[in-house]
Amino acid sequence: MLAIRNFILYISKVQNYLLTSICKPKTCSMKRLCVFLACLVLVGVNLAQAQTVRITGTVTSSEDGMPIPGVSVIVKGTTNGAATNIDGKYELNAGADAQTLVFSSVGFKAQEVAIGGRAVIDVVLESESLQMEELVVTALGISRSKKSLVYSVQDVKGDALTSTKETNVVNSLSGKIAGIQVTSAGGSLGSSSRITIRGNNTFTGNTQPLFVVDGTPIVNYSSDVTGGAVTGGNAQDFGNSAMDIDPNSIESISVLKGGSAAAAYGMRAANGVIIITTKKGSQKKKGLGINFSHTTTLDRVTLLPKFQNEYGQGKYGDEYIYNHDKVLVDPDDRINQGDDIDWSTYQNYSTTGSFNYVDGNGNGIYDNEDVSWGPRLDIGLMIPQFNSPYNATTGYDATPWISQPNNVKDFFQTGVANEDAIDFNITTETSSTRLGLSNSTSKGVIPNTDLTRRNVSLASTLKLAKKFKVDVNGNYVNTKNDNIAGTSYNVNNVMQSLGNWFGRQVNMKALKDNWNSFDPFGQPYNWNASYHNNPYWTVNNNTTQRTRNRVFGNVAATYTITDWLNVMGRVGTDYQYEFRKHVEFDKSNGFKDGGYFSQRQYEISETNADLMLNFDKNITQDIRLDGTFGAAYMNYKNRFNFYDTRGLTVPNLFTITNAKANNIQTTFQEKESNSVYALANITYKWLTISGTFRNDWSSTLPKDAWSFKYYSIGANFIFTDAFKLGTDILSFGKIRASYAKTGTATDPYKLNATFGSQASAFSGVTLFGNSRTIPPKGLVNETTYASEIGTELRFVNNRFGVDATYFSKKSVDMIMDIEIPKSTGYNLQTINAGEIVNKGVELSLNAGIIKSANGFNWEVDINWSKIENKVNKLDSEGKLKTLQITSSWSALVNARPGSDYGVLTCTGFARDAEGRLIIDPSTGAPLADTKLRDFGSVVPKWMGGIRNTFSYKGLSLTTFIDARMGGKIFSLTKYFGIQAGVLEETTKNGIRENGAIVGENVFTEFGDAVLGQVDGSGTLVKDADGNYIGTGVKNDVTISAFDLYQGLFGIQEVALIDASYVKLREVSLSYNLPKSIVAKLGFIQSVNVGVFGKNLLLLYSDKSNTAGIDPETGTGANQNGLGIEINALPSVRSFGFKMNIGF
């Protein structure tokens, strides 16, 4: 007993250390109380003494009668147990009052066996075809039989997560779980994924679910330097920090979607909970087990925008313009009114009126233009270009003007990712431990971008005494990028130029070969000196590095008081420190003063402590009561330091002491919460009633509102059991229903108005401004009411299964900073307001189409969900008509009472009553609507995925198709890509040769076009409402394609696309070497090899996606990028090889 006492002292020291080292000393004594309590509980260990009985036995498989190693044998209601060894044998000491043993193992049906005084209990386990007794990890890390749950939970097992090796584990969930939407940000290594469970619950706040690892929440901090919709400046996507979790260490992920499931996690669970259970030490055999895996993945860019290859850089180069203008005498009648144009030949016209490179800075003919409205390619023209030979007296020589169809594609390289993981499993009589090490290094498809991640994870279960065990989970993660690709509408995003503003004739190889040299004018070697960097200059010189070091984990001590009661104390922490540095070289576009750099430091910590009293008792033979009383404490801190400079004295020396001026910002945030909760389930044979209650106290709310309570209630009814309906056709059926109320608090410091200061003083004078946000009056917690009803049916001996859920969720009193009229002198006001309703249906189907124990198997899993996301109210008085969720280039994503969430609102084409475009008869250009119009919601109508798994003996083939239908996107790639003339549609139907007639050879997808009505003086007439009037006469006015497309700025409708898609997301083939062969290898236990491909094909995309972008697109993890595509980095297609060897 002394050893145990010492251990307890040690544990309490560890806890004390964790707490005091992270929290400032003056905060309340709650933590100390917690520690004290934990000690109290632990000290209680020695009070419980009981008689024990020794039980032994062998576990075999019903299929082949062979012993099964690694079966968990647990005394029911306790954590006391053992695992079978390689020969299927086990032995354990059960309490004298122990009644039942529970045998469970992956791939077999769990079995409960009454002890009945026996000392030897042999058991035959049936293999689990459809996992009827599937255990899922639910709230608070409690594994429960799925069939008794009152709400819908879906989980994904570790091997399905690693089948294609996603770096960001969140991406592995896409399409595999009904009702969740994962949006990843394209081809940038380590970028964010936005995950939404059962629709958007908030307008401006965080929609991200809570991530819980082994029972303790972790920080899923997402700190894109700027959100998706921000233009200008510097922007990178640094990913959401849940991506630090090593997929190799994950045993399973459960997604708790509804309020009932989430009530146990309190206020941060309102958006759902992602519960990650890491692998624990193998219990398959005593001694040492080692697994090694290696994966190599090759990434290639796919889905580049569809570019044209007929006209190069410049302006007024349409053959139509040349032919139109050359016959005119009065220069004012010409389309191209430039001076000194030689109209004699198209060749001469080209170099005098359309493009002629002198210095790329505007001193030639449109040589600084970054649009492709210049001379026609591949017809033998000779034009001076940036990569032509240069002569000091005559400048650049004329060289052949030829197309470069692959210039953008050639910029990208093959990305290579290598991942090695090794884990050691050590199992002894009293402990099982897993040590996992992994190292992954990735080179991006964008040159000079990378990601390195090293994970160390240690999970250990120590049975220190018969009734006392300690679980320790620790993870260390080092995430490092030497350079992260730029995103957003930003000069450091290579796609801003390559995808939008580019010369289609630009020779990429010349840019690549010379990026580190300068042109004769001292400018960096480039195709354009005014607006862009050479993309190779950008990726090699203007880099963003990041290092994150992170430790997270927990220590949990469980003491079994009796076989139906245990108490657990758990302290977990998540600490991360991140350093980022962005540099821009001198002479970069935008930074001419010696260069620029910025540094950001983040120090984030979160501590969670829990104390739980768990009970599980069979009151009678048929009635079981189980549940938990608990208390929880959380403290979160976020310290952020920002530094940047304006101008460097020694060019390209990126140190603070070399800076000409310093800008500094520091912020610190801290919040705390306390909670008490109770969960209880009462089960009578085929009926389970579950309830939860929770009271949270949050430091972020006003004193009179910081305590708030909520609850859930639900029932599960297995009607096949109740009415003895089970037949060969319908083998199992249940219905479930639940209702939950969940509360949420907010961020710190919302309650007071404070003055803000500028990042730099002005001639020594600090600069202060009043708060831009009106603080709230009488702030209260947010509330979400959620109800769901569902059924789970199994047919034909469980071969086919259906799980269907209807849910309805209403979120009210959202705490948000809403825009108010700026004439109030403020920008925002913090209020409790709004009502968002999400209703939907989720369907999962599982079919074992072909099943044969030793032969061919074919299994199909289908997930499908449809969500209706509506805004009922914005503010309680109904005064607020529109709330802007995000916007980009005047395309607004709005919330409006009575409408779908996220309505895309922007300027469209002016149309007549029949919906025909109205054309300005004097120019032939379509007119812009005088008022903003709604173009539908950004939220998809439905989402789904189909997974087929074919297996034959050790061979397994999986295909996964993912679909999302509906939802609008404003595509900046299309918006500017057509204005810049780089996209394919700008050369279609001969419009650059013969001119464009709207409604006839261009924009026909927008419908017919008619002429607008003009008055006597030729001025367009409007009706009383200010709308243009159509004459009904079909448009026949020819306009140059150049004028037409360049005139589209301000008409965002041209760039709206339907984001529907169907993708072949994954194909993987893996082979388990037969045991017979492996056995000959001696010490090797298992060998698995596989190949896989992911993001293989875009099978379907809407016809409105003429730009050819990836319709599954997003930027950042927050709402800023919702419904908006801003020069997304092209998505990648990956092929990989993996192998896994067990020792």
Added chain:
Amino acid sequence: MKTKIFSLLIIFVFLGSCTKDWEEMNTDPDRPIDAPSTNVIADVIRAVSATVFGVGDMDEMAGYAGQIAKIQYIDEAKYKFREGTIDNNWLTLYLRANDLKVVIDKESKSGGNKNLLAIAITLRCYIFQVITDWWGDVPYSQSCDPANLSPGYDSQQTIYTDLLAKLKEANSTYDNNTTLNPLGTGANLMFNSVARWKKFTNSLRLRVAIRISKVAPVVARQHIEEILGDPTTYPIMVDNTDNALLNWPGGSWKEPYRANIDAGRDDHGMGEQYVNELIAYADPRLPIYAKPATSDGAYRGYVVGGPNVSINTISRLGARYRDNLTGFSMWMRVAEVKFYIAEAAFNGWSTNGVTAQAAYESGVNLSCLEAGVAPAAITTYMAQPIVAWDGSVNKIYMQKWFCLMKMGAEAWAETRRTDVPVLPMAIQSVFPGHNRPPFRYKYPQSEENLNTDNALAAKAGISDNFWGKKMWWDTRTGVN
């Protein structure tokens, strides 16, 4: 056992209620509840300088005034607006008006700093004149009030009347006891003495009064005569050392046009009409205001909102106005004050004995001196018949237009009031059919979304966002 469980439960309940120090924890340690007024005033001066005299948001006032033309990103010059730009201008001006309201509320309490109060009133009047000159009827009396989220709009006439009263009040608020009422480092950024701040206050009142001199001559005359008739009570700017300007320190706070260049942009050229008129007047300020075109060394402006041409053929702003990291943003020049006096005298109003000619000549002289023209060249210039005073008020207007270099907001207001020079609509306007540049700036969409009833009522009578309902003080006829 039962007791043990029970006591655990009791402890659970106590756990949840431990909330000591939370109010302190939930107070931002990095941001103060209050800040010194002089530092707030400093940031107002900086922010307004960057907004009204900057280029960061591509605002177009100097283009509407025909002085400066966009040569890249020409959309706005063609009246294709960026909603965000408009909203941002509206936002910045109102936020800063509110900052000053907070200062005024604080310093008008007993024991408050009278000089900072007077300065805050003055700057707030300056901001509101800009706001109303851009948008016309705007929230004024009900603005800057966190309790009123639907501020009603005041007519421009109401606003102008109140601005005149407020500026008069500010003048009498100043206190020479700077020990009790120190300016502090912030207010010193513009003027380091109460006397000079006071001159600015009264000169601004002249500017406000002269703007309404055509529509409300009686009121304007009363204010102008009051000021000019009592220079002791109402001192005004008398020479170039009195000019209201902010000198940028460089470093983090570069002069906005230069900062724009350092950000890799080259968006602005000289307006064609401005350059052509300066050439026609053989104006010695031209080589200072503008650089010759790099292609041929000629001074050549660019037609506002025109088609693309090779930008090397266009004159950029002179080095003094766009190349200097530590350049200046000019809020008011003494030369303008002379032109106000000249116009008042021209109107036959009492100007304390100063003739229109004397004031006019003084204005031209001071403007040229301020630009750095040699005195001899000024004499030559002023001797030309096209410049020499001949009793025509249009000469005052024309010279004021020349004088208001890089003061687009004021130049746009004055050209709307005087129609001198006559300026055309941008030639590639997306709103065809108008014969003058915009009468007004487009109201921000946010106001229509968030203050709907008031904003829609104010919008009545506007056509094509920028035309229709004129400013109250815009008495031009035959314009559309």
